Amino acid sequence: MTDRALALQFLQSVLVLAGAPLLAGWVEQCRAWLGNRRGAGPLQPYRVLRKLWRKELVVAHGASWVFRGAPYVLVAAMIIAGSIVPLLAPILPLAPAADAIALVGVFALARMVSALAAMDIGTAFGSMGARREMLIGFLAEPALLMVLFTPALISHSTSLAAIVRQLAATHLLLYPSMAFAASAYVMVLLAENARLPVDNPDTHLELTMIHGALHLEYTGRHLALIEWAAAIKLVTYMAIGIALFLPWGMSATGSLSGIAFATGLLAMKMTAAGAALAFIETLLAKLRLFRVPEFLGTAFMVAVLGILVHFLLGT
Amino acid sequence: MIAQVGHDPLDLTLAACAIWLVLAAASLALSRRPRALRALFVGGSAGSFLFLTAGLRALFAPASHMTLPFGLPQLAFHLHLDPLAAVFVVLFGFTSVAISLFAAGYLRHEPTAHVARMAGQYHLLLAAIGLVLLADDAYVFLVAWETMAWSSYLLIISDDHMVQARRAGLLYLVTEHMGAIALMLAFGILQSATHAGLAGYAFPVMRATTLTPEMASTVFALGLFGFGAKAGFLPLHAWLPEAHPVAPSPVSALLSGVLLKLGIYGLLLVTLELLHAPLWWWGIVMLVLGLTTALFGAIYSAAQNDMKRLLSYSSIENIGLILAGIGLTVLFEAYHMASLAALALMATLYHTLNHAVFKSLLFLGTGSILHATAERNLGRLGGLIHRMPWVAALLLIGSFAAAGVPPFNGFVSEWLLLQSFLGATSFPQPYLNMAVPLGAAAVVLVAGLAAYVMVKFYGISFLGQPREPALKAAEDAGPHERTGLLLLAAGCLFLGLFPAWTVDLFRPAVAQLIGPAAAQDTLAGNVFSCRLHAATQADYRPLVVLGALALVSATLVFLLRRLAPAPLRRTDAWNGGHEARTARMQDTAEGFGQPIRHVFASFFRMQIERPAAAETTPVYASRIEDPLWYAIYLPIVRSVSRLSEWVALLRRRRIAIYLLYAFATLVILLVLTP
Numbered sequence: 011m012t013d014r015a016l017a018l019q020f021l022q023s024v025l026v027l028a029g030a031p032l033l034a035g036w037v038e039q040c041r042a043w044l045g046n047r048r049g050a051g052p053l054q055p056y057r058v059l060r061k062l063w064r065k066e067l068v069v070a071h072g073a074s075w076v077f078r079g080a081p082y083v084l085v086a087a088m089i090i091a092g093s094i095v096p097l098l099a100p101i102l103p104l105a106p107a108a109d110a111i112a113l114v115g116v117f118a119l120a121r122m123v124s125a126l127a128a129m130d131i132g133t134a135f136g137s138m139g140a141r142r143e144m145l146i147g148f149l150a151e152p153a154l155l156m157v158l159f160t161p162a163l164i165s166h167s168t169s170l171a172a173i174v175r176q177l178a179a180t181h182l183l184l185y186p187s188m189a190f191a192a193s194a195y196v197m198v199l200l201a202e203n204a205r206l207p208v209d210n211p212d213t214h215l216e217l218t219m220i221h222g223a224l225h226l227e228y229t230g231r232h233l234a235l236i237e238w239a240a241a242i243k244l245v246t247y248m249a250i251g252i253a254l255f256l257p258w259g260m261s262a263t264g265s266l267s268g269i270a271f272a273t274g275l276l277a278m279k280m281t282a283a284g285a286a287l288a289f290i291e292t293l294l295a296k297l298r299l300f301r302v303p304e305f306l307g308t309a310f311m312v313a314v315l316g317i318l319v320h321f322l323l324g325t
Numbered sequence: 326m327i328a329q330v331g332h333d334p335l336d337l338t339l340a341a342c343a344i345w346l347v348l349a350a351a352s353l354a355l356s357r358r359p360r361a362l363r364a365l366f367v368g369g370s371a372g373s374f375l376f377l378t379a380g381l382r383a384l385f386a387p388a389s390h391m392t393l394p395f396g397l398p399q400l401a402f403h404l405h406l407d408p409l410a411a412v413f414v415v416l417f418g419f420t421s422v423a424i425s426l427f428a429a430g431y432l433r434h435e436p437t438a439h440v441a442r443m444a445g446q447y448h449l450l451l452a453a454i455g456l457v458l459l460a461d462d463a464y465v466f467l468v469a470w471e472t473m474a475w476s477s478y479l480l481i482i483s484d485d486h487m488v489q490a491r492r493a494g495l496l497y498l499v500t501e502h503m504g505a506i507a508l509m510l511a512f513g514i515l516q517s518a519t520h521a522g523l524a525g526y527a528f529p530v531m532r533a534t535t536l537t538p539e540m541a542s543t544v545f546a547l548g549l550f551g552f553g554a555k556a557g558f559l560p561l562h563a564w565l566p567e568a569h570p571v572a573p574s575p576v577s578a579l580l581s582g583v584l585l586k587l588g589i590y591g592l593l594l595v596t597l598e599l600l601h602a603p604l605w606w607w608g609i610v611m612l613v614l615g616l617t618t619a620l621f622g623a624i625y626s627a628a629q630n631d632m633k634r635l636l637s638y639s640s641i642e643n644i645g646l647i648l649a650g651i652g653l654t655v656l657f658e659a660y661h662m663a664s665l666a667a668l669a670l671m672a673t674l675y676h677t678l679n680h681a682v683f684k685s686l687l688f689l690g691t692g693s694i695l696h697a698t699a700e701r702n703l704g705r706l707g708g709l710i711h712r713m714p715w716v717a718a719l720l721l722i723g724s725f726a727a728a729g730v731p732p733f734n735g736f737v738s739e740w741l742l743l744q745s746f747l748g749a750t751s752f753p754q755p756y757l758n759m760a761v762p763l764g765a766a767a768v769v770l771v772a773g774l775a776a777y778v779m780v781k782f783y784g785i786s787f788l789g790q791p792r793e794p795a796l797k798a799a800e801d802a803g804p805h806e807r808t809g810l811l812l813l814a815a816g817c818l819f820l821g822l823f824p825a826w827t828v829d830l831f832r833p834a835v836a837q838l839i840g841p842a843a844a845q846d847t848l849a850g851n852v853f854s855c856r857l858h859a860a861t862q863a864d865y866r867p868l869v870v871l872g873a874l875a876l877v878s879a880t881l882v883f884l885l886r887r888l889a890p891a892p893l894r895r896t897d898a899w900n901g902g903h904e905a906r907t908a909r910m911q912d913t914a915e916g917f918g919q920p921i922r923h924v925f926a927s928f929f930r931m932q933i934e935r936p937a938a939a940e941t942t943p944v945y946a947s948r949i950e951d952p953l954w955y956a957i958y959l960p961i962v963r964s965v966s967r968l969s970e971w972v973a974l975l976r977r978r979r980i981a982i983y984l985l986y987a988f989a990t991l992v993i994l995l996v997l998t999p
Contacts, residue, residue, distance in 0.1 A: 063889040070898035072790060074710045076721075079878075086877035090870060106856075107869035111740050112731055116870065118776055119730040125780045129911075132707065132789030133900045137912035144780050145920040148773030155743075155769045159762065162747060168863040216901040227899055231889050235881070303924050314763065321750075321759045 014264050015101050019093065021269075022102065026092035026249070030241035031055035033248065033284055040288030055241060062234035070131045070227055080127030081228065081235035087120040088242040095249045098272040099261040100171035100178075109168040110158040113250075114151060117202070120239070121147045128224040135216050139223025142299065146201055146208065146220065149306035154198045156313035160191040161254050163320055170253065178257040186323060190316030192255045196290070197309035199247045201302070204240070205287070207294040208302055218296070248283050252276070335389045335406045337379035338414060338459055344372035345452040352444035359437045363429045365444045367805075369451060370425035376455060377418025383411035384833050390529075396464060400523045405461035408833035409598065413458050413590045415830065416678050420582045420685045421451060423812040427689045428575035430805025434696060435573075443483055443573065450476040450579070457587055462527040463512035470508070474501040477584060480576045481568045493567035500564045504554025508591075511547035514540060515599060531599045541600050545607050548595035549614075556588025558648055559618040560953045562641045566629075569637035570701060574692025577633060581640045582685035586677050589647055593673075596655055597838045608656025612649050616767040619645025623774035624928055627781065627921040628949050630914040631701050632691050635782055636684065639727065642771060643680040646742065647673055649764065653745055654839075656752075656761075663843035665748045667835045671848060672741035674831045679734045679820055683726035686813035687782075690720040693806055694786060697799035703782070703914035708791035712799040715807050717787045719814040724783040726817040728776040732867035732874070734820035737827075739772055740865055741848075774921075781917045790908040822867050915947060922947065930955065 035052035042049025069078065091113055093104050108116060125140040125147075162168045164185060165176035201208040204221030216223055225236050253260075259275040261268025297305055348365045355361045383389070388407035396402045406414070428447070432440045453476055456469035478501070482494035512526065519525035519534045536544065554561045565585075569577045596603055622642030629635035650673030657666035691701075693716045700706060710717040722733065729735035746765035752758050791797055802810065820827050828848045836844035848856065856864045900906050922929060930952040936943030975986075 063885075064891065066891050067893045068896055069893060071895055072708070072711075072898075074788070076710065076788060082878040082881050083874065085881060086874045089877050090873045093873075104869070104873070106864040107866040107873070108731070109863045109865060111743050112736075112865045112870070115729070115731040115736050115740070118728070118773070119725070122725065122728055122730055122776055122780055126784055126788060129780075129784035129788040130710075131898050132908065132911045133898055133906060134910040134912070135901055137784070137789065137917065140780060140784060141912060141917050141920055144777040145924070148770065148777050149924075151773040152766050152769040156766055159747060159765065163750065163762070168744065168747065172863075226901060229899075230891055231885050235885075299920075300923055310766070314766065317762060318759060321755075 012103070015103050018099060018264050018269065019102050019104055022097050023089065023093045025097065025273075026242060026245055027089060030092075030245040031059060031238065033245050033280055034241040036281065036284045037244075037288050040285045041291060044288055044292040055237070059234050059238060062229075062237070063231055065230045067230035067232065069229075069232075073131050073227070077127050077130040077227070078232070080123050081232045081239070083123050084120050084239040085235045085242070087116050087123070088239045088246065091116050092242050092246040092249065094170065095246060096171055096174045096253050096257075096260065097249050097276060098269050099264040100174040101264045102171065105169070105171045110162060110170055110173070111155065111168055113170070114155055114158070117154075117243075118147065118151060120243075124224050124236075128227075131227050133227065135219070135223045135226050138217075139219060139221070139226070142220045143224055145299075146302060146306070149303055150198050150201045150309075153194060153306055153310040153313055154202070156310060156317065157191045157195045157198060158254075160185075160187050160313070160316045160320055163317065164188075170250075174253050174257050174260065175262070177254065178260050178262070185320070187316045187320035188255060190312050190319060192251075194309045194313035194316065195251055195254070197305065197312070199251065199287075200290070201306055201309075203244050203247055206291040207297045208305065210296050220299075245280075248280060248287075252279050252283065333389050334379040334383035334386060334411075335391050335404060335459070337382075338376055338406060338455060339391075339404070341372040341376040341379065341418075342452045342455040342459075344375070345369060345448040345455070348372070349445045349448035349452065352441055352448065355444075356441035357437065359433075359440060362437065362440045362444050363432055365448070366425045366429035366432070369448050370422050370429070372451070373418050373421040373425055375418075377415060377422060379406075380411045380414030380418050381830075383414065384408055384830055388837075390461065397523065400462065400464055400526055402465045403461035403527050403529075404459045404465070405528070406459060408837045409593065410458045410590070412674055412678070412831060412834045413586060414455075416586060416681045417454055417458065417583050419816060420681050420813070421579065423809040423816075424575050424578050424582070424685060424689065425451075425809075426812070427578075427692070427806050427809030430803045430807075430809070431573075431575055431689075431692055431696065433803070439483065443480065443576075446476050446479045446483075447576070447579075450480060454583060454587065458590065461529070463516065463531075464526050467505070467509060467512070471505060473584070473587070474498070474505065477576070477580065481572045481580075483573055483576070484571060487571060489567070490571035493564070493571045497564040497568045500554045500561060504551040504561070507547045507551035507554070511544045511551060511595065514544050514547070528594075528599065532601065535602065536600065538604060541602070542604060542607070544600060545596060545603075548592060549611070552588040552591040552595070554588075555591070556585050556644050556648070557618075557641050558614055558644065559621055559641075560957050562618065562622070563951065563954060563958055565637045565641055566625075566634045566951075569640075569688070570631055570633040574633075574688055574695060577637075577691075578685040578688035581637065581688055582681040585640060585644055586681055589644070589651070589673075589677055592648075592651060593838070596651070597658065597670075603655045603659050605656055605659035608652045608654070608659060611652030611655060612761075612764060613652075615645045615647070615649030615652050616764055616771075617645070618642075618648060619771045620767060621645070621928075623771045623778065624921065624925045625949075625951070626778045627774055628918045628929065630703055630918070632694070632703050632706075632782060632786060633688070633701055635703070635778065636687050636691065639775065639778055640680070640684055642775065643676065643684070646739075646768065646771065647676050647680070649768070650676060650742055650745075653742075653749070653761075653764075656757075657745075657749070658839065660752055662751070663840050664847050665745060667839045667843035667847040668741065668748065669745040670835050670839060671828055671831050672738055672745050674834060675741055675820075675824075675827065676738035678827070679726065679738050679817075682813055682816040682820060683723045683735060686723035686810060686817065687720065687727060689806070689810055689813065690716055690723065693802040693810070694799075697801070698793075698796055700793070700796075703785045705793050706786040706791075706796065707789045707793075707908060707911065708787075708796060709799060710787040712791075712796065713787075713801045715801050716810065719807075719810045720787065721783060722814045722817050724779040726821065728779040729772045730776065731865075732821050732871040734817050735775075737821060737824045737865070737867070739768065742768055744863060777921070781914065785912070785914050785917060789911045792908045792911070792913075822871060824865070824867065922949070928952075 128136040393402035453472035460466035516525040626638030653669040726733040749761040
């Protein structure tokens, strides 16, 4: 049992690490198709990473150890987050390291580190990106926690494994409160992963950037790590969404056939979720920065409604 | 008899208080010798260490009592050391060890007369704080409380040539005395209910008496006001952002780290110890007040430009969270939900200790910056990480701790607090069930804002390019200062990484206030984990998080060096292709706070000066003021001065008028006498 759990943990961490660029590439490919372009194929992020890895590392004068260390901490934080969320079976040995609240905390740590790194060189764009990123952070974090509280109240535990076990065990029983939580979650996911309508991942104009402005000064392997971390973050957010709102099909015990089935199903869910994300992004236009608080405020209120519905219906 | 001395922690704490008093007296004799004066602070630090060890032993010892032959006739000084007091003894001992050491180095640039005065007042303050914690009757408590208020007042106005310092000191003193009057009334009511005469002032006698709900609520309200004036609950917070910036940094650290916590100690003492059957609505009052205070503090600290003001608003925020924790504890206790009350109390105590450690660290760090640069305005700092590597590295730990991110200590107590909010789902009143979890949302918003504030504080002061040429000559902190900062940073890491051990420190105090059974079964865990009750699976293992972070980062560094050994080249910043790049293009503190001012515009009383379109030397300035100052404090000032005008009407310059007053008084008294 423990051997199997360890093997599963290893499998999941590797899946998240290696598969993250594929999901990012898939989303881009779908966006290209929806935009009537041919696209570079879902493997493009791997090529970008390989290119960046080989390139010379250029660091600005005046960059301190905060700047140079940040990419490593970022990737490490994202790998931890990606290794904790139950993907295939809720029996991960690393899962007790952090519950839902601590997971949000790990994301907050990553955000702080990247904001500080952006301020390290002392450019106008860096500090602008840092303050925008922190603005989105403090607005999105409460919304995200409120989303996580609904399933936590349903399963009387903030442990993600316990939540998944509880939700996956109820055969397609629909919780009305979870519908609210799900819609709020999608909004938070868009904001936290620098997606439209909050941030435009394709922009080249620095003044409109949020996430991009944070990493303007990074090159070479540092930039590769940051891009990779962003991909892992997206896949982790997708995984949290799937674990909370579509947990069915996960293997309860971690048997070999169960894992194989769960892996196949997960691939399908991720493909569908990636396509849905591209679809949503294609429909939306970017919001002005100061409309973002309204957007995230709406997400927060919807999540709170979910909690109230939970209490009103008593389920 | 001598063999017993040293066995009882209470003796050790008294010895520490005696050391401090001796040091305070010695400062008078040594007032011309700067080195000796600074050595006094090292001695004070040793006294604090003694105090700390006594506290650690008292945590796991039965409460001890002692009567000293001073005080009023029929009311000797009652002293005690029980687990609740011991938690605060540990808090005070640990932070003051570091603060005193820091002060020994910090004061080397100050004029000798100044140091001599501070040494006396500082050690008197330490002794008074110690005595507040040891007091076991209302008389000693108030004597120590007032000594504490006076000596801290004198320390705040150390730089009394500054008008701001004198004004801040006066505001502090008035607020403290308003609070002290409320406390006297509260203790008076408690004493009169015991019907035991002077002996009724002793806390054990008060504890044995049960008050009627009306009387108990009056005592609660007076206590909340009195201790709130010390802790800085809304709207009694106004002295904090005025007093902290003008006080010398070790004093700011002591104010924020320890003195505010004594307000928390007093509130716990009155609501959960002396009034042992709290009413549910007290909890609601404290919960709402606490969350409001926390939000207020967080929003205002994000808008500050002075680094010490920013930190003092952040103290208001943390005090608010602690008050919310007490409110939750009282609410659970009132409904006899003991295990949840125990959890909420642990969260409260944990956050109190955390805040003491990281806020002292941050305030001491601002002291080092202040000495190196003579600048408190964040907008004139920048790039200090290159000149002050030690302070920068240690304050990074403090900033992460204050922002409440794992695996640092601020996160653990926020985690516990959120867990206790989430547990609040089985009250007999359904609307409470719905309303209380929403408090968790406020806590998270506050935590998110705290992260914003800390990025602002750290990023603007330590990172980026130096905004003033003078900063390039800044020097790192000296060995004493480094040791003090290092101790506190180590405290942040310990409290963050070993929550299960830390929680064990609070268990006896929780057993004392809530009940032994609840204290035992809440938060099971071993070194690695901090787990709620055995039934739930919610778990947090900071050591694993840190270990994984370190392991993955190290592996990546190693692998990338091996697999992608591209050389590193230093060059000018890319900056989006713009060539000109000066230090003035970075965000100032105002610039970094701009989104906050925009989002929370309706919370501020704000004046903005915008330059006209064609101005050649454009000036942009925004001034943010506290609306409560205008809504509450100034009306009070106005009505007091109007009242004194009326009183002045009675005053005539002729002696005949005064004789008439005396005669009239006599007549009235004769008429009234039966």
